[in-house]
Amino acid sequence: xxxxxxxxxxxxxxxxxxxxxxxxxxxxxxxxxxxxxxxxxxxxxxxxxxxxxxxxxxxxxxxxxxxxxxxxxxxxxxxxxxxxxxxxxxxxxxxxxxxxxxxxxxxxxxxxxxxxxxxxxxxxxxxxxxxxxxxxxxxxxxxxxxxxxxxxxxxxxxxxxxxxxxxxxxxxxxxxxxxxxxxxxxxxxxxxxxxxxxxxxxxxxxxxxxxxxxxxxxxxxxxxxxxxxxxxxxxxxxxxxxxxxxxxxxxxxxxxxxxxxxxxxxxxxxxxxxxxxxxxxxxxxxxxxxxxxxxxxxxxxxxxxxxxxxxxxxxxxxxxxxxxxxxxxxxxxxxxxxxxxxxxxxxxxxxxxxxxxxxxxxxx
Ligand code: KG4
Ligand code: ZN
Numbered sequence: 399x400x401x402x403x404x405x406x407x408x409x410x411x412x413x414x415x416x417x418x419x420x421x422x423x424x425x426x427x428x429x430x431x432x433x434x435x436x437x438x439x440x441x442x443x444x445x446x447x448x449x450x451x452x453x454x455x456x457x458x459x460x461x462x463x464x465x466x467x468x469x470x471x472x473x474x475x476x477x478x479x480x481x482x483x484x485x486x487x488x489x490x491x492x493x494x495x496x497x498x499x500x501x502x503x504x505x506x507x508x509x510x511x512x513x514x515x516x517x518x519x520x521x522x523x524x525x526x527x528x529x530x531x532x533x534x535x536x537x538x539x540x541x542x543x544x545x546x547x548x549x550x551x552x553x554x555x556x557x558x559x560x561x562x563x564x565x566x567x568x569x570x571x572x573x574x575x576x577x578x579x580x581x582x583x584x585x586x587x588x589x590x591x592x593x594x595x596x597x598x599x600x601x602x603x604x605x606x607x608x609x610x611x612x613x614x615x616x617x618x619x620x621x622x623x624x625x626x627x628x629x630x631x632x633x634x635x636x637x638x639x640x641x642x643x644x645x646x647x648x649x650x651x652x653x654x655x656x657x658x659x660x661x662x663x664x665x666x667x668x669x670x671x672x673x674x675x676x677x678x679x680x681x682x683x684x685x686x687x688x689x690x691x692x693x694x695x696x697x698x699x700x701x702x703x704x705x706x707x708x709x710x711x712x713x714x715x716x717x718x719x720x721x722x723x724x725x726x727x728x729x730x731x732x733x734x735x736x737x738x739x740x741x742x743x744x745x746x747x748x749x750x751x752x753x754x755x756x757x758x759x760x761x762x
Contacts, residue, residue: 403480403726404431404472406504407719408465410457410497411489411517412543413438413448416715417464419472419479420527422723428527431472433716434464435709439583446582447572454492461500468715476508481732483722486514487740494739502735511732513722518745520717521679522550527720528706531675535704536664538657538692541680541712542568542583545614547660548745549667550677553724558746559660562614567649568682570616574623574645578638588642589685595643596636600626602644605652612659619648646687654691661699675702683711 401424409416418433438456442448469476484501487494498514505512521539525531536559537548545567547560565573568585575584580591602622605615623645630637657676664674676696682688683705696703710716726732 403723404474404478405513405719405722405726406465406469406476406479406482407515407715407717407722408461408482408484408497408501409517409520409713409715409718410461410493411485411487412493412713413442413453414713415457415460415464416713417461417468418715418719419468419474420716420719420723422720422727426526426727427530428720428723430527430716431474432468432470433709433714434468434471435714436460436464443582446576448490450490450492453490454496457493457496461496465500465504476504479508479510481511481513481722481726483513483515483719485517485520485718486733486737487516487743489517489739489741491739491741494741498737498739502737506735511726512735512737513725514733514737515718515721516743516745517713517718518544518546518548518743519553519556519721522548522556522745523553523721523724524679524706524710524717525675525677525704526724527716528710529704531677531704532673534668534671535675535677536660537677537679538660539680540567540653540678540682540688542566542572544680545616547612547656549664553721553728554730556745558744558749559663560612560614560656561749562616564615564617565620567614567616567653568680570620570649571682573620574642577620577624578627578633578641580638580642583681585682585685588646589687591639591642592646592687593639594636595639595641597643597647599640600644602626602648604648604655607652607655612656612663614652614656616649616652619645619652646685650687650691653688654695657692657695658699661695661701665699673702674700675704677704677706679706679711681712684708
């Protein structure tokens, strides 16, 4: 095997079309040679969420061009690429098919191995690309489609420690924003409004507080926001801001409380670990209040806190290329050319579904 690996990555599982070239050096370090992402946000904003059919069509019209751009920027010719890595699940089936068909065609025409990658594994291993993190570590994935705490033990070895029994956290932000009349995506809008909020005007429940089960739940909180908002109509800008602040405070306390439990569990499981670490990924990781809480929780528990740059926390193809590189370096088998996309594909195949587990499934 060549001592370094250059992998072309492709990501089309949701509303970002992305291509990247990532280099893995023989010592295990990685370098992003190119990373292009085309967000479809403008396309879906008017609908208040991702429209699968529109997403798939948009992937079709831009993916080829983005791949060309990624190769050109990287300075690596297709003939020198070692493998093609593509998200083959979980996500929106139409988008996955676009990426997968394109990746298969390139792999077949250029006679390169194909690696079908689990999108969640991309999020899980990003910190190894950005920070050279050693196994094991804890991952908090908070996006529009997932709210999970995962023990990352090795490539291909994941234990899901926590998930949500109803809404994903990003989804809760989006729904709260919608019911308060704020823009989509709701997370940034709620955070912005909360900056002008008066603390403690409203007290909302803190989900799962003191619950010994390591689970998340956000739909009750969203309902509490709705009920409070209904009592306050017509909503003034100040009331909206105060409600956003109260919502964010409850979310933050709930997350903090769950994370504290997970850190304790990690410390008990790996007592001799010399640098226990919590990594955060997903769009919600952009939230400053949430980041501050995680930073404080990890500091108190003696953990390191790693937050990859935001463009690598949200959906991108560099993380997919990196998974391909890690797998290839370990000599794990590549995928057959008849590989099928999977709309659902849990990282931890042994994890049982949480009761009432109602995640949107579209985003990861
Ligand atoms: O990871 P991501 O870009 O896409 C996927 O879900 O795959 O995450 C998007 C989610 C949306 O629900 C959005 O509202 C939320 O992340 N988000 C935020 C913030 N920025 C984005 N939530 C809270 N605060 C933010 N600043
Ligand atoms: Zn994602």
